Amino acid sequence: MARPRKHKTEKEQINAARKRRREWYHRNRRMESAKSLERYYHNKAINHHPQTQLRRAQRPSPDVDAPVHASASALANSPLISLQIVRLNTQERLTSAQKAMHTWRNDKMKIRHKTSNMQHIVELWTSGSLQAWGNALYLNVQHDTNAALAESKLEPHVTFGQHLQDCFEDVSRRSFQDDPSGSLGIWGAAQLVRREIARAVDVVEEFCLILRDGGITSLRDSYTGQSLNFQII
Template structure:
């Protein structure tokens, strides 16, 4: 019976768990992929664009299927605005104001809404950014950047995004429509680059957020990112499915600015 039992020393050397042993190989550590904050921001934007581009066809097909399902259930097509009644002899068709616009062919939809002067707003925002500089007073800097964003978007991302959509004519070439939107993408990305340093400084000065500086900076940064996402989404859809795909997304109310 004693032969069947063995002491602790007879079991052989135990497995070493001491990682401080110089003879053991160093643990494998994943190298840092992005060394700077700017590289991480660019990588995050790139991943978002790649994901959207990979899933755009699937999401567009789902949106179109939901639209046809709604249309089959409801006898009348759903429209974002009520159709003006012009059949009564006592009523005359209202003439659209010079600032109104109509987009989309008859198979899709017809919209009347006031149009913002997005081109002039972009030019004014560029001029305001030219005089903007990073100083010591973070609250003043953040307030000035918020003013620039409001000048660029008119203070309403939803109305601004709808106006950009209405500016795209159905007969316009897809590539030309994308090129006309490119200045807005470029300006928005430039705003992001200019404000990144302010966002980092606001966190250093107010890491807990109790002073409100970090919160204010995040609100402005989020507005800039949303504006860029709105225009970049237009460009991706035009590149992938053309104006017809953009119209279907608008009808289904699945565009970024419609979800705000």
């Protein structure tokens, strides 16, 4: 005899599964909404209309699926993740974020909405986790023998990050005018996004600096010595 049933009817089982998924979603809300947004822009890029896809009859092997959908937590927690998977993932994230950035308009949209939009773009770019993203960037270049080649892979991230900083500068400034006391949360949200962008740029620029100074070996030493900091300061 095996474990006794807790959910005796089919209805109880279905309700328990729903509850389980809802709770999981709310625990991972930020990551899930970022992924959903990424899917939206991905589908939009493939087809002008969000595409209706056939449900998979069976889950494909991780080797096939992981490059596109590897999650931030999976990246962060999987030391054995292949170089190929990481390279595709960081590049695709950058591409998705660049596409999303095309929708950025410097018009009269409300500051709160613009901040929210930029937050989504940053999450598309960095997967919502600077730690996982920094790890992925490092794994992407660690096997390069040529430091210049490694730097050339990182350069698009610097350029994109600086572009985000330029675009968001005005929003950051106007957020103070709209919410000088900070009581509305507008200014605080804008500053958080501004710091996230700045930190991401700092991370990649630090990689480039180390590469220039001491090459791949130096970068590897910094990484393994855990002297690289991916957190928001």
